[in-house]
Amino acid sequence: MGRKLLLDKAHIEGIRYYDTYRSNGGYAAAEKALKTMGPDAVLEEVKKSGLRGRGGAGFPTGLKWSFIAKPEGVPRYLVCNADESEPGTFKDRYLMEFIPHLLIEGLIISSFTLGANSAYIYIRGEYAWIPDILEQAIAEAKNKGWLGKNILGTGFDLEIYVQRGAGAYICGEETALIESLEGKRGNPRIKPPFPAVKGLWQCPTVVNNVETLAAVVPIINIGGDEYIKYGTGKSTGTKLISACGNINKPGVYEIEMNISVEEFIYSDEYCGGIKNNKRLKACIPGGSSVPVLPANLLLKTAKGETRMMTYESLADGGFATGSMLGSGGFIVMDEDQCIVRNTLTFARFYHHESCGQCSPCREGTGWMEKVLKNIEYGKGKMSDIDLLWDIQRKIEGNTICPLGDAAAWPVAAAIRHFRDEFEWHVAHPQEALTRNFGLAHYADPLPAPVAAV
């Protein structure tokens, strides 16, 4: 069994409520941070832990915190990004729904470190029942003296507020989130200035993902040096993976970043193998915007090494033969799935979610959807495949925010690895309407699932 740091107590009945959370060691880290450590020591510990942003970008958290500007008399803000919208990702929802106090405790420690007296949890609007859970946890914590004025007699004040979004993927981008929190359209800002200097209401602001903030709690409890021992290399600690698609046991899993992709998919501890005894065709390992990989490149790198569930190993080979750990949204596709149709749903998604600010993204995402629709519905031409390639290249890197890249990468990877499936669609338009291309050679050679026993 893998060791856990975030969900180790998630199974305890009543852990959603303060008393149970507290009697199981909760708020010990907040007490330690506020009473005995102080902000500088906490920052050092987080830096030492190697914690990387769990929202998808993987930027070192301690470093991000150290960038925050500290002008005299200007308030600083901590914003928790709970806008979880990357298709395939549903891990933060699990954390907030079942152990809300872990996030609240993480927010207290992090706000204390940054010198922020107000923190906002910006949660996607569709998670409409979760703000009630969070607000109850906040009220309990406040009632017990963990929030409000002069917390634990340290002179530190903190209020936490929950803000609901209203349906916009783009608000997961930190500057769009800030705009939305200010009551505006979620249009990303041009950077610099970065939020650490001019963020919410033009004040220094740090935006961190839910899981990142929760991870601060075990880091303070066990120390950065100990945290590093969970994981490998620059992938320290544990990561929540939300697994979905054609697997036997979809759900949220906490993994130590030292297991193989194969073990994650086939072992009974995690996904439990492919549903209905089908074969694995492809997988998007880190949320819809990271490159899709065919089974053979997913389980082993191009160099023939075992692919691991780490930032480095999933990225091995760059975009030519690798992908990314991203947000941990792990989407598995079996032999019956159609890559063209799947890519079309993502192109439609990004077209729908483009904020419209930058023309390459606003126009390009629409063109990609249209061309993919033609190919999927039997009206494609061979030249459309090159056209798609051309469009995605012209979006990538040419937009204010990374949504453009996020829209381009899935299309690029699908063509890169599954070009023959696109060509088959064009060459056999009638047949493509009645059946899928199938497994073809993508999964050959398919290694025996060693971890299935």
Added chain:
Amino acid sequence: MAEVQFSEEKLNKVKEIIARYPAGKQKSALIPVLHLAQEAFGGWLSAETMDYVASLLQLEPIEVYEVATFYSMFNLKPVGTYLFEVCQTGPCMVSGSDQIVDYIKNKLGIGVGETTADGMFTLKTVECLGACGYAPMMQLGKHYREHLTPAKVDEIIAECRSKANAN
């Protein structure tokens, strides 16, 4: 149409929301207050409703319109009493959401974006709602309905009808 006016209770809620932000930053309350308004005034935002929200928060009406039109959860035209928002993005699609959408269309005799003649149901397809492991799924009001099957859809429709009859 009845005059657009929040109840005393809702007005207090608006005050409470505004108090979350520093003085003068009440524009930040816009999205939460639009949620309140949509809930209070029939599940959608009319021009009158948006103008009312603008006056409450001392904003220009255009500031409200540009936000209301940006976010997909705000309905700008009337919807049925029960709004089925079925996810159709990749992970739901590979788990059979296309069949669920077709099933609802046939069962209710409406297309996507349409409302049944009795004003009871509206069908909408939406993009990823973050329930990929429990697919196919839809949002119904405040909550998610997950692991959908045709039988489960039947149950949900029956549940809505009996709720409507009880009211």
